[in-house]
Amino acid sequence: MGPHPAVAAIRLAVRRVLNDILAEHGRTPGRLTPDERSSSPLVLVACSGGADSMALASALAFEAPRAGLRAGGVTVDHGLQAGSDLRAAEVASRLRELGLDPVESVAVTVGRETRVAHSAAYRGGGSRAGGPEAAARDARYAALDAAAERHRAAAVLLGHTRDDQAETVLLGLARGSGIRSLSGMAAVSGADGRYRRPFLQLDRQTARKACMVQSLPVWDDPHNTDPAYTRSRLRHEGLPALEKALGKGVVEALARTAQLSRDDADALDAWAGKAAAGVRDADGRLECAALHDLPPAVRRRVLRRAAIEAGAPAGSLFARHIEEVDRLITGWRGQGAINLPGRVVARRQGGRLVIRQG
Numbered sequence: 355m356g357p358h359p360a361v362a363a364i365r366l367a368v369r370r371v372l373n374d375i376l377a378e379h380g381r382t383p384g385r386l387t388p389d390e391r392s393s394s395p396l397v398l399v400a401c402s403g404g405a406d407s408m409a410l411a412s413a414l415a416f417e418a419p420r421a422g423l424r425a426g427g428v429t430v431d432h433g434l435q436a437g438s439d440l441r442a443a444e445v446a447s448r449l450r451e452l453g454l455d456p457v458e459s460v461a462v463t464v465g466r467e468t469r470v471a472h473s474a475a476y477r478g479g480g481s482r483a484g485g486p487e488a489a490a491r492d493a494r495y496a497a498l499d500a501a502a503e504r505h506r507a508a509a510v511l512l513g514h515t516r517d518d519q520a521e522t523v524l525l526g527l528a529r530g531s532g533i534r535s536l537s538g539m540a541a542v543s544g545a546d547g548r549y550r551r552p553f554l555q556l557d558r559q560t561a562r563k564a565c566m567v568q569s570l571p572v573w574d575d576p577h578n579t580d581p582a583y584t585r586s587r588l589r590h591e592g593l594p595a596l597e598k599a600l601g602k603g604v605v606e607a608l609a610r611t612a613q614l615s616r617d618d619a620d621a622l623d624a625w626a627g628k629a630a631a632g633v634r635d636a637d638g639r640l641e642c643a644a645l646h647d648l649p650p651a652v653r654r655r656v657l658r659r660a661a662i663e664a665g666a667p668a669g670s671l672f673a674r675h676i677e678e679v680d681r682l683i684t685g686w687r688g689q690g691a692i693n694l695p696g697r698v699v700a701r702r703q704g705g706r707l708v709i710r711q712g
């Protein structure tokens with residue numbers, strides 16, 4: 355008898371991603387001999403101990419040796435709840451029981467300077483827009499990046515599911531975001547495509563079921579049900595209300611919107627990349643008349659790229675900033691310079707737009 359359908363589904367999702375990683379390393383799937391083991395690429399799973407990432411860890415532990423890859427795990431202790439250090443240690447020991455090796459528990463301090471074990475220091479991103487959730491996320495990714503580098507990992511797997519994707523799209527819609535935000539999380543992201551999300555097409559219920567039938571203990575993060583958090587309200591009130599009003603299938607539809615938006619955003623970014631070269635003069639200033647002739651979606655992307663190239667941090671550069679700069683082109687009334695994040699300033703000089711450090 356084969357595995358339970360939920361277990362088969364999570365394993366298939368992970369196998370696909372492992373096959374991609376193997377292909378990128380010029381390898382074919384197959385079990386390792388003991389000699390080959392130390393030189394085979396390492397895939398880490400980022401595990402909170404929640405159902406999604408425990409399911410992911412179990413599928414990785416099962417599939418990696420069959421594919422000819424090593425598998426390890428990292429759990430991050432954000433230090434935000436009492437006893438979080440004990441829980442992280444417990445998650446680490448569960449990962450070891452699954453057969454993962456190496457396994458690390460990394461402590462970070464969110465909000466101020468963020469430290470991890472191994473004496474390295476990272477910025478927690480406390481001043482970043484988005485509040486404590488964003489600060490915790492920044493600290494977590496810094497720690498995961500560092501762990502991946504320490505272990506020279508080929509990839510880090512994350513347990514985001516189709517439900518997480520739908521929530522991300524809805525949050526973006528409610529904020530009035532453009533299609534790049536509506537495209538949600540990418541299946542592959544980060545430095546050199548380090549982060550992989552095998553479960554983006556899989557629903558949360560399947561991951562939870564897979565844990566249940568494999569008797570994997572899971573930790574339910576109280577933040578996930580705390581109505582103080584926007585995402586929690588969306589998950590427990592917003593999406594169910596939408597499904598009640600519009601019928602089942604809202605989550606799948608939103609995930610499809612993410613995919614379609616990603617394709618559109620990629621195409622527009624490529625267009626803007628080409629257009630950017632055509633609107634610059636020899637001194638790197640932008641020609642306002644040429645910018646004016648571009649479709650607004652392309653023009654805004656050209657302006658955003660120029661601001662980022664001048665040093666504006668992408669994470670702090672919002673649509674409202676770009677709209678203000680855009681008015682120097684489309685609504686020119688002699689306005690003064692526009693200040694952007696990262697001490698970047700946009701100002702009009704005759705028929706040219708200059709975007710550079712203030």
Ligand SMILES: Nc1ncnc2c1ncn2[C@@H]1O[C@H](COP(=O)(O)OP(=O)(O)OP(=O)(O)O)[C@@H](O)[C@H]1O
Nearest residue numbers: 400401402404405406407428429430511512513514
């Ligand atoms: N403390 C953590 N340590 C390591 N990885 C984490 C941690 N928190 C989140 N992750 C990774 O990020 C993914 C998304 O986390 P998030 O908290 O947004 O979703 P979730 O639905 O609560 O996931 P899970 O059920 O796995 O906790 C997780 O599946 C996991 O891969």
